[in-house]
Amino acid sequence: MFCGESRYIWQAEYWPNWRYDLATLASPMAEVARLQGVLLGRLADVGFALRDQASLAALTEDVIKTSEIEGERLDAASVRSSIARRLGVDIGALAPADRHVDGIVDMILDATTNCHAPLTRERLFGWHAALFPTGYSGLSRITVGAWRDDAKGPMQVVSGPIGRQRVHFEAPPADRLDVEMDRFLHWVNTPTDEHPPLLKAALAHLWFVTLHPFDDGNGRIARAIGAMLLARADGSPQRFYSLSAQIQRERQDYYDILERTQKGTLDVTDWLAWFLRTLHRALERAHESLDAVLYKARFWQRHASIPMNARQIKVLNRLLDGFDGKMTTRKWAVIAKCSPDTALRDINDLLARGVLQKCNAGGRSTAYTIDL
Numbered sequence: 357m358f359c360g361e362s363r364y365i366w367q368a369e370y371w372p373n374w375r376y377d378l379a380t381l382a383s384p385m386a387e388v389a390r391l392q393g394v395l396l397g398r399l400a401d402v403g404f405a406l407r408d409q410a411s412l413a414a415l416t417e418d419v420i421k422t423s424e425i426e427g428e429r430l431d432a433a434s435v436r437s438s439i440a441r442r443l444g445v446d447i448g449a450l451a452p453a454d455r456h457v458d459g460i461v462d463m464i465l466d467a468t469t470n471c472h473a474p475l476t477r478e479r480l481f482g483w484h485a486a487l488f489p490t491g492y493s494g495l496s497r498i499t500v501g502a503w504r505d506d507a508k509g510p511m512q513v514v515s516g517p518i519g520r521q522r523v524h525f526e527a528p529p530a531d532r533l534d535v536e537m538d539r540f541l542h543w544v545n546t547p548t549d550e551h552p553p554l555l556k557a558a559l560a561h562l563w564f565v566t567l568h569p570f571d572d573g574n575g576r577i578a579r580a581i582g583a584m585l586l587a588r589a590d591g592s593p594q595r596f597y598s599l600s601a602q603i604q605r606e607r608q609d610y611y612d613i614l615e616r617t618q619k620g621t622l623d624v625t626d627w628l629a630w631f632l633r634t635l636h637r638a639l640e641r642a643h644e645s646l647d648a649v650l651y652k653a654r655f656w657q658r659h660a661s662i663p664m665n666a667r668q669i670k671v672l673n674r675l676l677d678g679f680d681g682k683m684t685t686r687k688w689a690v691i692a693k694c695s696p697d698t699a700l701r702d703i704n705d706l707l708a709r710g711v712l713q714k715c716n717a718g719g720r721s722t723a724y725t726i727d728l
């Protein structure tokens with residue numbers, strides 16, 4: 357019990373009348389809008405096929421990283437194919453479907469490709485059911501397709517070993533959820549000029565995660581709602597950057613700022629500034645990943661007339677996707693699933709054709725890179 361004092365933001369007197377200092381946020385907001393504009397402009401020039409590849413790359417990162425926050429590691433190949441299948445993008449051989457991966461992909465694609473459709477409780481229940489198709493989270497049975505009921509006590513965000521857990525946040529009691537969620541959904545669906553669209557995305561994320569209406573999956577759904585409002589904000593249902601991936605990279609910061617905000621006042625300027633900074637970095641990364649997609653496309657165009665076998669194409673694609681470390685004959689053989697002799701023959705052929713070059717990185721074994 358909180359003895360009447362307001363410990364969490366949802367207990368504040370004027371909840372949920374968000375306040376912030378627009379003057380402080382104006383310039384980071386303009387900078388994010390500029391980066392978004394430049395990114396969409398670059399994409400407008402690259403043609404359908406590459407645009408689809410760029411979007412596939414961003415969505416794959418989004419799905420993988422949003423699940424990593426929860427501690428699940430999804431298989432990148434299943435995620436890529438699950439998205440590619442739904443977007444109708446050709447990525448060559450498709451990996452087999454994984455029901456679990458399909459659920460989270462369904463949610464993120466529904467949130468973004470149908471970003472203009474109203475957000476309703478039925479839609480949220482559908483997303484939740486897609487995340488937990490068995491009705492279990494790990495070994496615990498959870499309520500799916502309905503708000504949580506607090507049968508096992510209040511909803512808390514805790515960390516640490518059992519017995520010495522630290523409570524970071526406590527969400528509003530379950531009996532308030534019907535009213536609270538109706539108010540939230542009405543706000544999401546009402547187009548007003550009350551908040552700039554980017555700030556509305558940040559507020560929706562915070563508001564939802566503060567209500568924490570489900571037994572589990574609240575973080576992932578909050579990020580999907582954020583992505584939905586960002587898609588509305590930039591007027592493009594196709595995604596070319598991933599805020600979830602950036603949040604995953606900076607997740608300790610994300611937890612800290614959330615905790616401070618949820619224990620603070622209704623003035624959430626700091627949370628909004630953090631959200632804009634993170635979005636800014638997500639956009640910078642998207643520019644880099646677009647550079648990589650374009651570079652790869654140009655590389656294959658330039659070498660279109662050189663005959664190559666499947667092994668060579670496979671390893672070159674690995675190098676083009678940003679291979680960590682040095683590519684040696686031994687690693688080549690492992691990736692191409694061939695003997696070191698065959699690997700060396702493939703490598704020598706590409707050296708002779710000017711596709712590869714030796715790099716003098718030192719060390720005992722020779723390493724190879726793409727000849728720029």
Ligand SMILES: Nc1ncnc2c1ncn2[C@@H]1O[C@H](COP(=O)(O)OP(=O)(O)OP(=O)(O)O)[C@@H](O)[C@H]1O
Binds near residue numbers: 423571
């Ligand atoms: N220290 C904290 N203070 C306040 N909120 C927190 C804190 N740590 C995490 N959270 C919020 O709680 C969410 C986790 O809730 P829940 O476990 O229901 O969601 P999830 O989708 O299963 O998890 P995750 O976000 O880890 O993938 C986090 O994403 C974050 O939004």
